[in-house]
Amino acid sequence: MKAKKSDFSGWYTEITAGAELCDLRYNVKGMVVFRPNATIAMKGMYRAWERELEAHGHLPALFPALIPESNFTKESEHVQGFVPEVFWVTGAGDARFDERLALRPTSETAMYQMYSLWIQGLKDLPLKIYQSCQVWRHETKATRPFIRSREFYWIEAHDAFATKEEAEEQVLEDMRMTENVLHRQLGVPFLFFERPEWDKFPGAIHTYAADTLMPDGKVLQLPSTHLLGQNFAKSFDVKYQNEKGEKEFVWQTCYGPAISRGFAAVISVHGDDKGLVLPFALAPxxxxxxxxxxxxxxxxxxxxxxxxxxxxxxxxxxxxxxxxxxxxxxxxxxxxxxxxxxxxxxxxxxxxxxxxxxxxxxxxxxxxxxxxxxxxxxxxxxxxxKELLASLVSKADAWFNGMKRKAASMQELKKGLEAGGFTAVPFCCVEMGGKPCADRVKEELHGDVRGTLHSEKEKPGQGEKCVVCGKPASCIAWVARQY
Amino acid sequence: MKAKKSDFSGWYTEITAGAELCDLRYNVKGMVVFRPNATIAMKGMYRAWERELEAHGHLPALFPALIPESNFTKESEHVQGFVPEVFWVTGAGDARFDERLALRPTSETAMYQMYSLWIQGLKDLPLKIYQSCQVWRHETKATRPFIRSREFYWIEAHDAFATKEEAEEQVLEDMRMTENVLHRQLGVPFLFFERPEWDKFPGAIHTYAADTLMPDGKVLQLPSTHLLGQNFAKSFDVKYQNEKGEKEFVWQTCYGPAISRGFAAVISVHGDDKGLVLPFALAPxxxxxxxxxxxxxxxxxxxxxxxxxxxxxxxxxxxxxxxxxxxxxxxxxxxxxxxxxxxxxxxxxxxxxxxxxxxxxxxxxxxxxxxxxxxxxxxxxxxxxKELLASLVSKADAWFNGMKRKAASMQELKKGLEAGGFTAVPFCCVEMGGKPCADRVKEELHGDVRGTLHSEKEKPGQGEKCVVCGKPASCIAWVARQY
Incomplete structure (x- = not known):
């Protein structure tokens, strides 16, 4: 078997085939068959996340997989973000539909029109609903089983609140749930980054995403939670009557625990050169x-x-x-x-x-x-x-924590990126300059700006300059190569 | 609230809305939103069926929801049976596909091409795999929530064996699993009928379906199990090498426990004029x-x-x-x-x-x-x-058993059908005459020939004549009005 350390890509291909996790020979490009060994593990992951979500007040529901095209066009950023990769259903049998139906790439536009009907007053809030389902996206990037495919499994939780404060608190709760399941139960370490403006979920005010590292030092994005503010509420007319009898738009969040991709992390973080290493909860x-x-x-x-x-x-x-x-x-x-x-x-x-x-x-x-x-x-x-899980967690943590570096220049950043893992640099985040600087990092060093660390309020020291443009730095940005 | 006995249809509409089970206002025709109360109950049903299937040697897997059109055309009966109601994906983003993709109406054609790769020798048999998923069918009949919709939830189990005897035994095991879950755990009584030739699953040799009765005396088809023989094995080239080193086609069965439709039966059979009555396992x-x-x-x-x-x-x-x-x-x-x-x-x-x-x-x-x-x-x-479940079972059984009648003439059959429930009649089943006689029952009495009882080998008495054409009867057919 290929060595995980020196040839992660080859190792990953061998292990997903050797442990009979999936079959890539299905005859639709970018779509894979999840074989029993993977399905049982993913069912274990579903159970863990669903238990956690329900313990935090969420209820399950199931919304149709087909969404009329006009629903998508209601939130302008959202439509731009998703429409290029939507699979379209144009008819059934011999009939052609007047309006195309999207195979859901994510469910905001299916769910929030219903929220508009269900939410009337304060008694209907907060509304916290999750859906366990698969979504379809016609990815143009290269696909890898579990890591990126055109059909993947996840959970999406969509919450609505009366106030901004409650929605902000939900974002923090989403992060705590991620810690409880992804780190403590599955042994996958991660950092939550606030994504830069240009890399937010289409339609969100703020996006926070959990990034883990694969053995080759590249990041893999896992669950993300989004403060949607009132953007979608305005597009889908989701309002409640407040104590004064006035109509107000709700505040929303959404959160997406990855199942198939989360399993990619479990495979890669814990596996060794003999094969998979699974915690009890996931082992067939x-x-x-x-x-x-x-x-x-x-x-x-x-x-x-x-x-x-x-x-x-x-x-x-x-x-x-x-x-x-x-x-x-x-x-x-x-x-x-x-x-x-x-x-x-x-x-x-x-x-x-x-x-x-x-x-x-x-x-x-x-x-x-x-x-x-x-x-x-x-x-x-x-x-x-218990000991196996504790040992997986501590081993993974030790490696992960050793993959965080700092750099004060483009040259140091280049070295960091080549070594793999995260490199933190002084950066001009907030200013208009952020995007061009990030573009240069991408172009010259093949590095992606993942954002600023959520857990600590990192600030550049006095006089520190953006490693790219040399202007005064306004934040510490974390950079890595990504999947 | 409407009375279940005298106005079942009105009662059903009220209960599905009043107990917040579903929402029919979703803006794709024939598709409904399953709200938390229904989703939690259906998850309970999934758990019960999956446990039963796994206890009988089945493993879970997940196959893509999209199936190339050419896969469908491989089994000629199957393509004719399903293609008229398939939802077609014709492209993604701005791209148009060379070949249309079907949104699965059932998964034979997705799964058996993989079975062909996975099954090589006796060591790979039996192969018993189930998939918990939803399917899409562009129904032309009127839709009712849970009873019939254009997207519904079920489990499909697809098994392959070396011999016909093992496949036949699997059909019996499928019936026993149905008894264990549907009757004993969910309290829904049923009869297993062998469907007449003209009403078989497209591509099957024999179809056996569990019919229950709704409170208005009409039948609702629940899980069905099919002896597929070697039809699909030949179309998809699913072969194994026998002890003599020769290649042989496998023998296949498939079995489809209904989840959303099974919940319709639970609602209707146990509910009363105050609302739902749920066993513990399904109650949110x-x-x-x-x-x-x-x-x-x-x-x-x-x-x-x-x-x-x-x-x-x-x-x-x-x-x-x-x-x-x-x-x-x-x-x-x-x-x-x-x-x-x-x-x-x-x-x-x-x-x-x-x-x-x-x-x-x-x-x-x-x-x-x-x-x-x-x-x-x-x-x-x-x-x-325990007592609640036992009481639901015995109450449902008592009512169900009182809905079985016999008739010896078209006039008696008419009376039976008007009273509701099943009416057993001498019939010319096997002969070529079966279908025209069934058509006349349909046309003149709005009755559907459900088939012959599987559990007992009922035979017409000597000299008994088909109630329709008067020729000598060859079987006892059970007739009912259907959903």
Whole structure:
């Protein structure tokens, strides 16, 4: 297998095929088949995000995937941002429609016309609704499975409030939910950036996006949350009656936890040169049980296999996804296979294990054999689940934190970008000059200005100058190469 | 509210609006918005079916929603059956595609080309994969929310086997899964019919469909399972190498548990003139807690509300979806509201309940107040969950079984159809005469021949004649008016 460190792209191609995550041979360009191993993991991710959203007052709903073209044209920035990549449905059967229907690239224009009907007074607010669905975008950039495809899976949460303050608070809550799920449950570190003006979600006042890093040092954008202000409320006439009996436009936010792309991060951040490394919540098989028979299959159908079957039954009864592997292959082949699939725990059962009260167990991320008294197996697995996740988080954090640099000149920025990861530079963000300077960074250094750090109010020191144009710097911008 | 018995159609319209299940004002004809109350219930149904499918060896996958037109034309019956109602994507952005893409009306033609790549030998069989998704069909019949719309939610399971016997056994397993979920967990009774030749799934050898009855006595088709034989395998070249090293076509089945339409049955079969009646598994709120304050809101913010909040916390901690209702409304208004929403259990808390160790509880289907010692509340709720479901099942069964009739002449059949439900008649099924006779039943009596009963091998008695043409009968056909 290709080495993740030195040839990430080759490694990624091999692992997505080798672990049977997807199939790229589907005959529509840019669209992939998500095979069971990926689908089960993505379902685990859906569960984690949906639980978190519901714990924070969101309710699920389902809106049609088809949106009339005229809905799109109501918010002028939005239409410009999305229409170039919309798939159009122009008819059905032999009939041609009078108006084209868009296959949703995102659901604002489907949902907010309904919000306009549902929201009348303060009793209807806040309205916090999420939809778990796929969206379609005719991407012109090169597609990679899970990272970028023309059909992808996500959740979109669309909230409406009476006041700007509540909407701003929702943006912070979205960031906390991202921390709770993406970082703590899936072990993917990230930084939330406020995106520069020219890189905002079309129609938003502010866009905050979580950027993680792939092993090659390039950033991958994960969930983003947007303060939409009253832009869409005005376009879709979403109003409520305030205490004085006056009609006011609502304040809105939207938030998009990525599922298929989030899985790309999980694959890439945790995987190693043996294959996937998955937390328990996402693993299609959580415990694999491998029988070790004698030479030439000696003992087949005997006590060793019986023991494996017994363990499988017990673990399943305890709610674990366990699998005893009786396939025709050597134990070594099976170990490799289960490692490729990222199974968190492997149990090896041979004649010695049958005769003693001990089992041989291996945690995927550690890779070393341990002996466990059979009576404490359940407790050991339960600890293994927590320890594996904690270890994935801390390992990922350590690497991620080592990928943040500073630079005070274009030359230093160039070095930083070549080394990979984030490089923070003094920059002329707010001024009109921001965009041309960012364009130069893109053109000359192939770097993307990701924005300013949300968590800390970073300010350039006195006298610091924009690394691009040399004018006085007004912010610290973080730059990276992107997917 | 309209009476379900005498005006089912009016009742259905009122309940789907009153319980905030859907919104018909979305601006694409025939497509509806599924609001949170329906979405939560449908998610419960998805969980139940997916658990059942996985317990029977199925794995989830996700295939693209867009299918090239040429895929459809590979199986000639299939293309004729579906192409008239396919939504076509003809381009994206400003680009026009060389080949139109269908928005999937069903996924055979998307999936089987991949099966052809995945299945090589016996080790790849059986292949049992399901996809939870929505499909789009440009229906020409009148749409009704959940019953028939141009976008609907379902699961489709597509299985491939080495032998015909295994495929036939899968059809039986599909029927058992239907019994386990639809009848035992959702309380919806049904009969499995083998559909007549002219009413089979396009491309299938045999189609077996579960028909339930709506309160007006008309049938609604629910999950169907199809023995596809080798038809699609030949069209999509799905072959495996047998033990002799020869290539053979696989035998296939497909099975489609309906989610949105299944919910229509749940609404209609169990609902009453106060609103929805939902089993615990589907109820967005399982326990509603209503505070009873003194006149003019006396005691507001006091011990009664404190008790409600405490109970809500305890029930939530026990894993129940509980809600204390502190909204501004009278207790009577709240009772009506929670009854409309089908909340299985209501707890009423007033000054008397605070002072004693007893609570007043009401089960939705029974509707009578009971006193429960607070310490046994959890146990009472747990029994209530089981008893409510058992009661829904037995009530639905009793009504359903009373809707089966027999007839020996067109006149008797006419009476049966007018009374509603199923009428079984001697019929010339197999012969070439079947279709014209069925057409006459349709034309003259507005009755649909649903097929022959699968569970029993019903045979006409000696000398019995087809009720339509008077020729010797070859089977017992079940007839009903349909949705």
């Amino acid at each position: 098989v959580q415990v694999a049980i491998v029988p070790i028979l004698g030479k030439g299959g000696e003992g087949k159908g005997g006590k060793v296999e019986e023991k494996c079957r017994e363990l499988e039954g017990k673990l399943k009864a305890a709610g674990l996804r366990a699998k005893a592997d009786f396939s025709e292959a050597t134990p070594g082949f099976k170990y490799n296979r289960w490692e490729m699939l990222g199974v968190p725990v492997r149990i090896e059962v041979g004649a010695r294990e049958v005769e003693s009260d001990r089992l041989t167990v291996v945690r995927r991320d550690v890779g070393k054999r341990e002996q466990v008294v059979e009576a404490s197996l359940a407790a050991w697995i339960s600890s293994a689940e | 709120v399982q326990v509603a807690i209503v505070p009873i304050l003194g006149k003019g809101g006396e005691g507001k913010g006091g011990k009664v509300e404190e008790k409600c909040r405490e109970l809500e916390g305890k029930l939530k901690a026990a894993g129940l979806r509980a809600k204390a209702d502190f909204s501004e409304a009278t207790p009577g208004f709240k009772y009506n509201r929670w009854e409309m929403l089908g909340v299985p259990v209501r707890i009423e808390v007033g000054a008397r309940e605070v002072e004693s160790d007893r609570l007043t509880v009401v089960r939705r289907d029974v509707g009578k107040r009971e006193q429960v010692v607070e310490a046994s509340l959890a146990a009472w709720i747990s029994s209530a969950e």
